[in-house]
Amino acid sequence: MIEVSRFWRDPALPFVEARCVGDGRKVCYAAHSHESFSIGVITGGRNTYQSGASQVEVSAGSSVLMKPGVVHSCNPIAGQPWSYLMLYVDMPWLQAQGLVLPVQTFSTSPDLYGRLLQLFAELFDNELGDRENRLAQFFSDLPRYLQSATGETHLQHPQLDAAAAFIRAHRADPLSLEDICVACGLSRSYLIRAFRQRFGMTPHSYLLDQRVQQARAQLRKGRAIADVALEAGFADQAHLQRAFKQRLAATPGHYRDTGTLKPSDRPRYLPAAPRGLD
Template sequence: MDNTSKPMFWRDARMPYVELRKVGDGRKVCYAPHSHTQWSLGAIIEGHCTYLYRNDQFKVGAGTLVMMNPNWVHACNPIDNQPWGYLMLYVDTQWLTDLRYSAGLLDTPCWQDISTAIVPDANWYAGYCQMVECLLDAKRECQEKETVVVDYLTALMCELADKAAQPLSPVPDRLQALAAYLKHYDGAEVSLETLCERSGYSPGHLIRSFKQYFGFTPHAYLINSRIQRGQQELKRGTSIADTALNMGFADQPHFQRTFKRLLAATPKQYRESLLNQKKNTAGGQ
């Protein structure tokens, strides 16, 4: 994989509420359906790709912004192996909730999904690229970076203030309890029979109902949750081998394959990029 297709992650310990990913040529960067705990905002900087977002599908190209609500299943992949590149900003959900609430955009400090999936406006795209340029500039001070992020996201949230997503049907208590169990399950495997016993659903009914409310089968939800938690472990500096063990994977190669399938980057690429950023940050203080 050359340098343009190799993913780059930016993170600053002084700004723990944002993380940036950059890929110059994403032809070898393919995602299985997955979700993030953060709210995400991406910019297509070259080419075209197919954007799957819950039950919708879009063809998006350079100059377009795409966004993802926390825990909404999505995938973005190149079309016909054509060159495409992107920038993706991951924003802590609680931090963004507080930002929206303090700006008077929410009645309560509780997250509210945004219905907008795509922003084709050239001005918002240009502003996003300027914000990213500031974040990636090692010569810029942290306070300037914080200001740019807050200014841009506050303005965008104001623009989207009337785009609240329609609330979904309430998730049945039994499925909520099962999702909570899966989200924190540390065992190597959990059988469908066990899930049926815990929920009282038949196998077919459980799979259909769970996917209807969460966008995943129970097994896919479990794997996605393990990878989300694995990212947090790697951010804290945990070794890949220990992270694999802590997340209940059979071995390190299994964890690595699954991580790459969902996030289109290896655990090593993700961890090393963050460690290098910490060194650069420490060197600039």
């Protein structure tokens, strides 16, 4: 039985991170985003996946895909159990492979589900060679597992996009709502209302989310939590603790200190990684 939640990292693959959650009832999220591309599978139960104004129910056998910056949340339905595996891949690595990210946000394809389980098995097996090439091959094959892209309509709003860019550029600064209004040329009331409609959270929540992302990157390096909190713009370690747990359903310490899965932690639903392919 795997733990309620465990993060996986490997120094040999610094551009990728995974998370195994054995009991999703104990891992609930506020709306948040990631700087990486995220893809994963629901391995048990069912949950509600919300992205912007869209909300769907996903269950075991489903796969979810999230582009960087997409605000989303996944939470249990009426306290029902569910479990999942997620993979977070850094954009510079994906771009270096010349890969095009898919439009779809979820899939019920059994072929994709099985292929993702196989990929997790390969990544978690540190005795298996050529894992980076295996990961690259998966993303190269990904389009054929997905339905034809239906296209996403994304209305242009340069001032709101400028507000978001301003927040990202100044996320560690003592930023006020008035600073953002001046930078994008919008009134306070309009900015709050329109920003939430476009990005799924208020400017303040977006700022906290950006600070959590900065802290997450530094914690992966094993840095002291108090130092990371101040550098990311939080008032203190406790402030980081609250914001981090709301968005990642894990404390900064748990996130920083959990590492590679031991053989005994291997999720029982993973197939064995194939041998003799090195």
